[in-house]
Amino acid sequence: MGQTVQAGSASALRAIGREQLLRELSDIVGEANVLVSESDVAGYLVDWTDRFHGRVVAVVRPASTDEVSRVMRLAWETGTPVVPQSGNTSLVGSGTPDASGRAILLSLSRMNRVEAVDAINDTMTLEAGVVLEKAQEVAREASRLFPLSFAAEGTACIGGCIATNAGGTAVLRYGNTRELVLGLEVVLSDGRVLNMMRGLRKDNTGYDLKQLFISSEGTLGVITRAVVKLFALPQASYTALAGVADVASAARLLELVKNAAGPALTGFELMQAKCISRVGETIDAVSVPEGIEAAPWWCLVELSYSRDPGVNPLEAILENAFERELVLDAFLANSVKESRAFWAIRESIPSADAHVGGNLHNDVSLEISDIPAFVEEALAGLNAAYDWIDPSIFGHLGDGNLHFNIGSTPAHLAFENEEGIREIVYRCVEAHNGSISAEHGIGQLKRGHFLALKSPLELEVMESIKRALDPRGILNPGKLLRDDVCA
Numbered sequence: 001m002g003q004t005v006q007a008g009s010a011s012a013l014r015a016i017g018r019e020q021l022l023r024e025l026s027d028i029v030g031e032a033n034v035l036v037s038e039s040d041v042a043g044y045l046v047d048w049t050d051r052f053h054g055r056v057v058a059v060v061r062p063a064s065t066d067e068v069s070r071v072m073r074l075a076w077e078t079g080t081p082v083v084p085q086s087g088n089t090s091l092v093g094s095g096t097p098d099a100s101g102r103a104i105l106l107s108l109s110r111m112n113r114v115e116a117v118d119a120i121n122d123t124m125t126l127e128a129g130v131v132l133e134k135a136q137e138v139a140r141e142a143s144r145l146f147p148l149s150f151a152a153e154g155t156a157c158i159g160g161c162i163a164t165n166a167g168g169t170a171v172l173r174y175g176n177t178r179e180l181v182l183g184l185e186v187v188l189s190d191g192r193v194l195n196m197m198r199g200l201r202k203d204n205t206g207y208d209l210k211q212l213f214i215s216s217e218g219t220l221g222v223i224t225r226a227v228v229k230l231f232a233l234p235q236a237s238y239t240a241l242a243g244v245a246d247v248a249s250a251a252r253l254l255e256l257v258k259n260a261a262g263p264a265l266t267g268f269e270l271m272q273a274k275c276i277s278r279v280g281e282t283i284d285a286v287s288v289p290e291g292i293e294a295a296p297w298w299c300l301v302e303l304s305y306s307r308d309p310g311v312n313p314l315e316a317i318l319e320n321a322f323e324r325e326l327v328l329d330a331f332l333a334n335s336v337k338e339s340r341a342f343w344a345i346r347e348s349i350p351s352a353d354a355h356v357g358g359n360l361h362n363d364v365s366l367e368i369s370d371i372p373a374f375v376e377e378a379l380a381g382l383n384a385a386y387d388w389i390d391p392s393i394f395g396h397l398g399d400g401n402l403h404f405n406i407g408s409t410p411a412h413l414a415f416e417n418e419e420g421i422r423e424i425v426y427r428c429v430e431a432h433n434g435s436i437s438a439e440h441g442i443g444q445l446k447r448g449h450f451l452a453l454k455s456p457l458e459l460e461v462m463e464s465i466k467r468a469l470d471p472r473g474i475l476n477p478g479k480l481l482r483d484d485v486c487a
């Protein structure tokens with residue numbers, strides 16, 4: 001108790017003891033919203049994968065932009081590190097504090113209001129702590145669609161989705177979060193509020209500053225509010241599971257469906273048959289169609305229409321694919337319930353893998369035409385190095401994004417050989433000019449590889465942006481960039 005909170009750049013900082021810091025935080029957000037007891041803070045200090053653990057002075061829960069601003073001003077004056085956190089579903093440890101115990105964790109969870117839906121402008125204005133699923137529901141109640149969707153949507157929040165530029169299952173049609181954000185409000189590291197809350201689809205007045213904060217993983221500012229795009233609610237959607245012999249056939253099926261369905265193609269996911277079987281074996285609530293073993297890979301295809309075409313267009317498309325011997329077997333969903341059941345399989349793969357344990361996550365992005373060669377080369381490299389690898393490969397093929405996860409039998413071997421596995425996978429990614437993070441970000445997990453693989457000039461520009469916006473280096477230290485960028 002009473003220890004001095006360390007300062008980053010000593011000169012302009014106000015030295016403050018822990019108790020005084022807690023008092024001043026309580027003055028801003030109320031004592032009930034400054035959590036310090038071990039049991040109250042425990043859930044905030046460990047990431048979703050249970051890999052990263054941290055410590056904090058306190059978890060602080062502001063209820064408004066003004067409170068975030070005053071908390072940040074206090075942090076700025078005292079040089080106190082701040083870790084913004086929303087739903088805490090990051091898969092790369094980006095919202096978990098370090099072990100120093102010097103930071104405050106700023107939880108946006110009380111800022112959970114949807115402020116407005118504008119049906120004419122097709123926009124929704126909402127606070128950063130709104131859970132993604134709630135945003136989808138509010139849009140649906142207004143007969144609109146907010147298309148961002150992924151397995152953690154019941155917990156992940158808008159602020160976190162924006163800070164990580166989340167992708168998910170409908171990127172093919174609607175784009176990543178970056179494409180969905182029109183306006184943003186951000187509290188800067190010194191507490192000033194940068195108001196860019198405009199619902200404009202066209203605005204060519206200089207640099208598009210909001211883009212800097214999208215995917216910045218809490219290192220440049222605290223996102224407090226946003227204006228996001230809405231779309232017409234589809235009146236009909238058609239879903240199928242199509243079994244194919246290999247990844248090259250899946251890519252050719254994607255091309256065929258794109259040509260036949262045009263913009264109606266909403267989702268095109270790829271899954272290894274064994275990922276599906278594993279869901280059937282480990283997740284009681286999800287049932288898997290019989291006969292999945294008929295093909296080693298399966299594509300989950302979804303088309304959606306604002307006006308019901310009357311007949312299921314997937315029937316003719318898949319017939320064509322059968323004739324071309326692209327598809328080995330297929331299941332068509334005959335109802336919304338069956339369609340949801342297909343999606344439940346896809347979305348349960350991470351939980352099924354977690355159930356088995358020992359899976360090393362790789363979230364890679366490649367040009368779609370390079371994916372078959374990438375999978376072949378990476379698997380050949382891994383199999384040559386290790387005879388025990390047990391890959392779990394699935395992902396958003398339509399976006400060129402694979403979750404190229406590597407497990408092992410027995411389960412501990414993959415993590416014991418983490419560096420070797422990542423080196424083989426990332427070498428293949430690099431050879432195809434791909435990216436080591438398609439949608440989960442860098443956080444703590446991938447920082448070393450990111451710093452090693454990103455070009456020196458790209459890193460230099462990123463570091464100068466960090467220094468300009470967070471000169472005292474108080475925002476989310478230990479994530480993304482080098483520790484000494486602001487020293």
Ligand SMILES: Cc1cc2nc3c(=O)[nH]c(=O)nc-3n(C[C@H](O)[C@H](O)[C@H](O)COP(=O)(O)OP(=O)(O)OC[C@H]3O[C@@H](n4cnc5c(N)ncnc54)[C@H](O)[C@@H]3O)c2cc1C
Nearest residue numbers: 086087088089090094157159160163166167168218223439
């Ligand atoms: C089962 C599962 C499936 C997933 N599937 C997908 C998927 O298909 N596609 C995909 O893109 N992602 C997926 N994810 C990861 C997902 O991107 C992130 O979990 C999510 O976007 C983060 O939202 P969050 O609210 O949980 O943020 P958090 O985990 O709380 O934070 C994530 C990062 O954002 C920062 N941050 C949070 N809130 C703010 C804020 N208000 N201002 C500034 N910075 C902030 C944090 O500091 C941290 O760096 C999945 C995760 C899980 C657990």
